[in-house]
Amino acid sequence: MRVAINGKFGELKEGINVENVLLNYKIKPEGIVVELNQKIIKRDEWQKIVIKENDIIELISFVGGG
Amino acid sequence: MDDPLIIAGEKLSSRFLLGTGKFKNKGDLKNAIVYSGTKVVTVALRRIDLLRNEDNILSYIPKDVILLTNTSGARNAKEAVRIARMAREAGYGNWIKIEVINDSKYLLPDNAETIKAAEILAGEGFIVLPYINPDLYAARALVCAGAAAVMPLGSLIGSSQGLKMKKMIEILIEEISEVPVIVDAGIGRPSQAAEAMEMGADAVLVNTAIANARDSVLMAEAFALSVKAGRMAYLAKMAEANNAASASSPLLGLFND
Numbered sequence: 001m002r003v004a005i006n007g008k009f010g011e012l013k014e015g016i017n018v019e020n021v022l023l024n025y026k027i028k029p030e031g032i033v034v035e036l037n038q039k040i041i042k043r044d045e046w047q048k049i050v051i052k053e054n055d056i057i058e059l060i061s062f063v064g065g066g
Numbered sequence: 067m068d069d070p071l072i073i074a075g076e077k078l079s080s081r082f083l084l085g086t087g088k089f090k091n092k093g094d095l096k097n098a099i100v101y102s103g104t105k106v107v108t109v110a111l112r113r114i115d116l117l118r119n120e121d122n123i124l125s126y127i128p129k130d131v132i133l134l135t136n137t138s139g140a141r142n143a144k145e146a147v148r149i150a151r152m153a154r155e156a157g158y159g160n161w162i163k164i165e166v167i168n169d170s171k172y173l174l175p176d177n178a179e180t181i182k183a184a185e186i187l188a189g190e191g192f193i194v195l196p197y198i199n200p201d202l203y204a205a206r207a208l209v210c211a212g213a214a215a216v217m218p219l220g221s222l223i224g225s226s227q228g229l230k231m232k233k234m235i236e237i238l239i240e241e242i243s244e245v246p247v248i249v250d251a252g253i254g255r256p257s258q259a260a261e262a263m264e265m266g267a268d269a270v271l272v273n274t275a276i277a278n279a280r281d282s283v284l285m286a287e288a289f290a291l292s293v294k295a296g297r298m299a300y301l302a303k304m305a306e307a308n309n310a311a312s313a314s315s316p317l318l319g320l321f322n323d
Contacts (some may be wrong), residue, residue: 006113025116031124033111033152040155058113060152062123064095065110065136066085066223066251066273 001053012051019046021057033060069297071269073246074193074214076132078105081263082293083134083248085273086123089282096126098276098286106132108163108271110139111152124158134195136163143182150187150194162187163217163250164196173223177204181211188212197250200234202241209244216242217250217271220262224274226254229261239266256285256292263296264304 003012005021012021018034018041034041035058041049051057070077084104089095099107107127114120127133135153140146143166150162164187166179180196181204187194193214198204200218208216218235221227229235230252239247246268253259259270270293279285 006116008116010116025114026119027114028122031122031156031158032114033156035152038148040151042155043157059116060111060156061114062109062133062135062156062158063112064086064089064123065138066087066108066271 001051003051003054004056006057006059016051017047018049018051021051022046022059025059027059031062034058035060067298069301071246073106073195078132079103080105080290080293081269081297082259082290083108083250083269083271084276084286085271086127087273088277090277092121092123092126094282095123096128097283099126099128099131101283102286102290104131104286104290106134106161108134108136108273110136111149111156112139132161133158134161134163136165136197137183138165138167140166140183141168142166142176143179143186146179146183147186150183150192151190154192159193160191161193161195164194175199175219177201180204181207184208184211184213195248200231200238202234202237205238205242205247209242213245215246215248215268217248219251220249220258221252223251225252226275227252228254228258232265235262235267236265256288259289260292260296260299263293264299266300269293 037056071081080103082104083106085108137146137149146164146166154160164180164183166176167173168176175197177198184194184196195215196208196213197217205216221230248269249262249267250271253272254275262270272289276282276285
């Protein structure tokens with residue numbers, strides 16, 4: 001199914017949850033924030049929340065900044 | 067000398083805050099943190115690059131250093147609040163540098179939107195340190211909103227022009243006694259950081275001048291020392307300047323007649 005991840009369209013398997021999206025992209029969970037359709041998904045919901053077609057996912061982390 | 071900087075009840079052993087942007091490599095960043103002795107570093111939040119597995123910056127920041135996440139990229143209060151909430155969810159504390167910028171040439175902060183964001187975020191329990199144009203009314207409004215410090219710009223971000231806003235910052239230092247006044251942005255040399263501290267600023271935040279120095283680690287240490295020297299000079303109360311000369315050696319007991 002088609003979703004938007006970090007501003008680009010991507011393909012994900014049907015029924016995939018948030019935690020598996022991170023695993024899919026080999027992203028370690030420390031310091032990561034997940035937003036789904038502009039709503040922050042808390043860490044303890046990563047397993048529970050399932051991605052749907054056309055969802056907008058933002059995977060955010062810390063970078064250097066002033 | 068025990069002279070901690072206190073922000074929101076937190077006692078910090080250094081009055082030097084370090085920005086972590088633009089460093090040539092993360093090893094330099096880590097050493098700059100260690101050798102400067104800073105206890106607060108700013109960081110930003112950005113999208114993960116899904117094509118490249120990048121090094122996590124957090125692994126280069128010692129655990130006893132507070133992360134002050136900026137809201138860079140926010141063009142209004144709403145966007146700043148969104149970034150702040152994300153930062154808290156990331157699980158590394160609730161210290162936020164509110165930075166609302168809607169001008170791409172001068173990167174000047176929007177004080178009105180910054181105040182709006184501060185009211186919301188302080189109400190949600192964040193420790194907010196707003197980056198502002200040095201305006202007394204804005205600073206007072208931020209104190210009322212519950213800001214933990216005010217951070218006036220010395221000059222334009224990344225410009226290394228020093229304390230172009232000196233007179234206005236002096237007014238903030240004189241009038242804002244409830245929270246620390248931290249000079250942020252534009253400080254290009256250790257002497258300028260010392261000058262800010264001699265004026266009575268509570269702390270200084272530097273990034274570009276250190277990250278862009280040929281030896282960032284040495285420069286970080288130089289800045290930390292200058293901040294300390296400036297602070298000590300401020301506490302020691304400096305002698306007044308005079309137009310006339312005043313001999314330093316005794317004028318009595320000369321033996322040249």
